[in-house]
Amino acid sequence: xxxxxxxxxxxxxxxxxxxxxxxxxxxxxxxxxxxxxxxxxxxxxxxxxxxxxxxxxxxxxxxxxxxxxxxxxxxxxxxxxxxxxxxxxxxxxxxxxxxxxxxxxxxxxxxxxxxxxxxxxxxxxxxxxxxxxxxxxxxxxxxxxxxxxxxxxxxxxxxxxxxxxxxxxxxxxxxxxxxxxxxxxxxxxxxxxxxxxxxxxxxxxxxxxxxxxxxxxxxxxxxxxxxxxxxxxxxxxxxxxxxxxxxxxxxxxx
Amino acid sequence: xxxxxxxxxxxxxxxxxxxxxxxxxxxxxxxxxxxxxxxxxxxxxxxxxxxxxxxxxxxxxxxxxxxxxxxxxxxxxxxxxxxxxxxxxxxxxxxxxxxxxxxxxxxxxxxxxxxxxxxxxxxxxxxxxxxxxxxxxxxxxxxxxxxxxxxxxxxxxxxxxxxxxxxxxxxxxxxxxxxxxxxxxxxxxxxxxxxxxxxxxxxxxxxxxxxxxxxxxxxxxxxxxxxxxxxxxxxxxxxxxxxxxxxxxxxxxxxxxxxxxxxxxxxxxxxxxxxxxxxxxxxxxxxxxxxxxxxxxxxxxxxxxxxxxxxxxxxxxxxxxxxxxxxxxxxxxxxxxxxxxxxxxxxxxxxxxxxxxxxxxxxxxxxxxxxx
Numbered sequence: 315x316x317x318x319x320x321x322x323x324x325x326x327x328x329x330x331x332x333x334x335x336x337x338x339x340x341x342x343x344x345x346x347x348x349x350x351x352x353x354x355x356x357x358x359x360x361x362x363x364x365x366x367x368x369x370x371x372x373x374x375x376x377x378x379x380x381x382x383x384x385x386x387x388x389x390x391x392x393x394x395x396x397x398x399x400x401x402x403x404x405x406x407x408x409x410x411x412x413x414x415x416x417x418x419x420x421x422x423x424x425x426x427x428x429x430x431x432x433x434x435x436x437x438x439x440x441x442x443x444x445x446x447x448x449x450x451x452x453x454x455x456x457x458x459x460x461x462x463x464x465x466x467x468x469x470x471x472x473x474x475x476x477x478x479x480x481x482x483x484x485x486x487x488x489x490x491x492x493x494x495x496x497x498x499x500x501x502x503x504x505x506x507x508x509x510x511x512x513x514x515x516x517x518x519x520x521x522x523x524x525x526x527x528x529x530x531x532x533x534x535x536x537x538x539x540x541x542x543x544x545x546x547x548x549x550x551x552x553x554x555x556x557x558x559x560x561x562x563x564x565x566x567x568x
Numbered sequence: 569x570x571x572x573x574x575x576x577x578x579x580x581x582x583x584x585x586x587x588x589x590x591x592x593x594x595x596x597x598x599x600x601x602x603x604x605x606x607x608x609x610x611x612x613x614x615x616x617x618x619x620x621x622x623x624x625x626x627x628x629x630x631x632x633x634x635x636x637x638x639x640x641x642x643x644x645x646x647x648x649x650x651x652x653x654x655x656x657x658x659x660x661x662x663x664x665x666x667x668x669x670x671x672x673x674x675x676x677x678x679x680x681x682x683x684x685x686x687x688x689x690x691x692x693x694x695x696x697x698x699x700x701x702x703x704x705x706x707x708x709x710x711x712x713x714x715x716x717x718x719x720x721x722x723x724x725x726x727x728x729x730x731x732x733x734x735x736x737x738x739x740x741x742x743x744x745x746x747x748x749x750x751x752x753x754x755x756x757x758x759x760x761x762x763x764x765x766x767x768x769x770x771x772x773x774x775x776x777x778x779x780x781x782x783x784x785x786x787x788x789x790x791x792x793x794x795x796x797x798x799x800x801x802x803x804x805x806x807x808x809x810x811x812x813x814x815x816x817x818x819x820x821x822x823x824x825x826x827x828x829x830x831x832x833x834x835x836x837x838x839x840x841x842x843x844x845x846x847x848x849x850x851x852x853x854x855x856x857x858x859x860x861x862x863x864x865x866x867x868x869x870x871x872x873x874x875x876x877x878x879x880x881x882x883x884x885x886x887x888x889x890x891x892x893x894x895x896x897x898x899x900x901x902x903x904x905x906x907x908x909x910x911x912x913x914x915x916x917x918x919x920x921x922x923x924x925x926x927x928x929x930x931x932x933x934x935x936x937x938x939x940x
Contacts, residue, residue: 385934388849390848390849390932390933390934391932391933391934410853412848412851412852412853412854413851413853414851415848415849415850415851415933416850416851416852417851419851421849421850427842427846427849429843429846429847430843431577431578431580431581432569432574432577435569436569436573439569440847440850440852441850441851441852443571443574443852443856444851444852444853444856449569449570452569453569488850491850492851
């Protein structure tokens with residue numbers, strides 16, 4: 315068995331009309347996640363499904379379980395019970411979770427989580443090590459992605475020399491490194507001032523729309539959630555409402 | 569960016585710590601090179617010295633210290649008529665302090681024996697007869713003792729005269745103070761005692777005949793051993809102890825290096841928990857994370873090993889030139905020893921990295937998110 319993960323034929327990464335896909339991209343049934351031997355019940359039986367190409371916001375107060383849910387979707391953590399399917403396959407039983415994380419998912423974190431000892435371009439290349447891209451291809455791909463997020467002039471800057479907004483844009487470029495089907499964003503503008511938050515959010519939405527990726531975005535900010543096509547509202551480890559937005563993607567709902 | 573760049577960045581992240589770890593491991597490796605190089609140099613120098621004297625077999629009792637135990641000179645008469653023996657020369661050799669020099673080789677040879685014949689006079693003359701209170705100095709011994717022809721030289725309680733400076737064709741010979749056997753026996757009060765017989769065999773002697781000769785000598789004189797020049801020191805308890813001690817001390821130094829590297833790598837894994845979690849979160853496999861940590865520590869070993877070998881080689885040359893050691897041995901830093909030292913260093917690196925690498929691979933990627 316090959317140790318090297320082969321990411322991305324681009325087949326399922328680009329615009330698949332949501333209606334044409336019979337199988338949901340993600341399907342969760344009775345999903346629970348408990349910590350400390352059941353003393354903390356972060357998720358208490360969550361049901362939902364997400365179609366390919368959808369832009370879903372998950373909102374709710376702190377501690378409602380939205381970040382835990384995102385971690386399960388990203389295979390960073392395993393559910394305590396329930397079913398979680400990705401393209402019809404059980405995610406907790408995925409034979410190569412690292413391959414799933416590298417190829418299928420792009421993560422955008424609130425705290426950016428760039429590696430401080432690597433330049434912007436190198437940070438973007440990090441996920442590509444798990445693919446068969448050559449050194450040259452990795453470099454070119456990183457430059458291309460940084461151009462896409464408007465940072466072509468910052469390739470060789472270390473994160474400490476970048477502003478918060480620029481760092482998050484590098485992180486966005488990194489999340490796209492292996493052309494994932496699914497983008498997971500956890501409060502992506504939470505650490506940014508309003509001007510930068512605006513730029514980053516517009517960028518994320520533009521990338522989602524242009525490239526037809528599926529996006530799950532966790533936020534506690536209703537104005538951000540309003541820009542998604544659909545909002546799942548969580549409370550105490552459960553989904554309490556599932557609404558289709560009136561005017562998704564519009565700039566600034568408030 | 570290559571995987572190697574990732575490894576290198578990990579090391580350069582804390583340059584002072586990496587530097588100190590390198591210093592630790594390189595000192596350990598330098599100790600291996602220096603101590604083992606010296607003990608091997610001692611062995612080789614004696615071999616070359618014996619060969620320069622034209623000796624094929626040495627009959628002695630090496631169970632004692634670095635110089636053989638004395639025995640009665642009459643032993644020679646019991647073996648001299650064995651087949652294949654062309655010539656014998658009785659020897660009394662001591663390692664002793666002479667004037668300001670801590671350790672000199674004092675080599676007394678049977679007057680007229682073949683061990684004199686390969687000495688080439690540089691200046692002065694040879695002693696006139698066995699009883700003249702005179703010595704000749706190997707050229708290095710003359711430099712170390714700062715003597716020239718005509719100078720007096722104090723050996724134990726007797727004052728002798730330097731009558732000649734010689735070139736002996738080997739480091740040990742050049743580092744020796746050479747005098748006639750009866751003279752030294754008189755000075756030391758050990759009349760009739762010797763501690764080695766140099767044996768020269770007839771030129772046509774085969775290896776098998778040589779072994780047979782050794783067996784016969786053994787049979788006739790059980791209290792001594794006859795060995796070929798190349799095996800001479802291997803039969804010395806004292807030398808075997810020196811060799812064991814030099815390896816023992818070296819390995820202790822290497823062990824300290826292992827602990828140093830392991831400590832550094834554990835620190836680096838703990839310190840980079842967050843980064844390692846991010847790497848896992850963006851899809852790096854646990855195997856790749858382990859490889860990263862192992863390569864980092866192997867790299868510390870490799871670089872530390874190369875620096876250590878260089879340090880050890882320079883150190884050993886410096887030691888070899890000190891008055892106490894000069895003329896006694898020529899450090900032997902063969903390619904095999906140097907490459908073995910680097911291999912040891914890399915092994916140290918890999919071994920020390922195993923546990924930290926395993927620790928790093930046990931981390932959970934979700935930690936990365938929580939840190940936000």
